[in-house]
Amino acid sequence: MPRVLFASLFLALLAGAFLREASSQSNFTQPLAPDVYWRAADRDKRIIANAGWVVFRDYVLVIDANYPWGARAILDDIRKTTSKPIRYVFDTHYHADHAFGNSLFVDAGATIVCTEECVAESRKKNVPAWEKASASSPADYQGQRLEHPQVGFRDKLVFDDGQHRVELLRLGPGHTRGDAVAYLPKEKILFTGDLCVNFAGNNVADPDADPDNWLRALDAMSQMDVGRLIPGHGAQGSAETLRGQRAYLAAMIHGVRAGLEKGLTADQLVSQIDLSAHKPWGQDATRNAGSIRAIYAKLKR
Ligand SMILES: [Zn+2]
Numbered sequence: 001m002p003r004v005l006f007a008s009l010f011l012a013l014l015a016g017a018f019l020r021e022a023s024s025q026s027n028f029t030q031p032l033a034p035d036v037y038w039r040a041a042d043r044d045k046r047i048i049a050n051a052g053w054v055v056f057r058d059y060v061l062v063i064d065a066n067y068p069w070g071a072r073a074i075l076d077d078i079r080k081t082t083s084k085p086i087r088y089v090f091d092t093h094y095h096a097d098h099a100f101g102n103s104l105f106v107d108a109g110a111t112i113v114c115t116e117e118c119v120a121e122s123r124k125k126n127v128p129a130w131e132k133a134s135a136s137s138p139a140d141y142q143g144q145r146l147e148h149p150q151v152g153f154r155d156k157l158v159f160d161d162g163q164h165r166v167e168l169l170r171l172g173p174g175h176t177r178g179d180a181v182a183y184l185p186k187e188k189i190l191f192t193g194d195l196c197v198n199f200a201g202n203n204v205a206d207p208d209a210d211p212d213n214w215l216r217a218l219d220a221m222s223q224m225d226v227g228r229l230i231p232g233h234g235a236q237g238s239a240e241t242l243r244g245q246r247a248y249l250a251a252m253i254h255g256v257r258a259g260l261e262k263g264l265t266a267d268q269l270v271s272q273i274d275l276s277a278h279k280p281w282g283q284d285a286t287r288n289a290g291s292i293r294a295i296y297a298k299l300k301r
Pocket residue numbers: 049095097098194232233
């Protein structure tokens with residue numbers, strides 16, 4: 001075969017293989033850097049939280065286990081990017097939309113890690129939460145089980161194989177007591193869990209949320225060199241997203257505090273504190289009201 005013809009045949013085969021690979025990806029999974037992926041939420045399928053994974057030399061580390069049905073979708077998409085074993089899953093916090101899919105990853109051979117506080121929260125709060133969720137939606141939870149994280153770290157856990165480095169950093173209490181984030185210093189990528197979202201509203205209603213320390217957590221993240229940011233919910237962002245989240249939360253906390261000093265009620269504050277200038281965070285009046293009431297109850301103590 002003439003060399004030129006052979007070369008073009010080879011290139012055509014290569015292009016075909018590449019196209020097949022590209023078309024087999026779900027629309028929700030996007031590469032962020034070599035070996036680093038994120039999977040966006042799919043609200044139509046009730047997969048509301050974002051997830052990610054990093055393909056190390058010998059294994060895969062997943063960020064957030066999602067709901068059981070989300071875990072299934074994430075596992076499918078991971079397998080389209082690598083055949084390496086999924087060895088670790090990091091839950092940013094214990095909430096159902098980030099951790100109820102743990103058992104599917106355990107069955108795939110993974111160990112679940114999160115902060116010690118997150119392990120404690122899972123053991124204390126997820127047993128009743130799981131019972132409630134599986135009772136209200138039995139088909140979704142049939143054959144599934146609650147799996148608590150097996151490894152807890154205090155302040156920091158680092159995965160580094162020379163090729164990739166992922167730092168799991170505890171920054172809570174903020175959204176929950178045990179919040180942690182995943183930072184990739186080489187790629188300047190930050191997975192924030194729900195300490196930062198990029199959509200209307202946020203959940204400061206968790207009984208153990210700590211609004212003031214949440215601001216400190218956002219300040220700590222702002223000190224990191226962040227290029228791309230994957231929030232717990234909403235679109236991919238940047239360091240700018242951290243600033244917007246902080247401004248929204250700070251306006252809410254300062255508004256509630258000023259109102260408390262004047263002796264105002266929660267109802268009065270809900271109607272007086274205008275957060276609509278904070279886009280997208282302040283665009284959902286119902287969520288704003290719930291968050292204002294939660295912060296009011298907390299700061300009033
Ligand atoms: Zn969430």
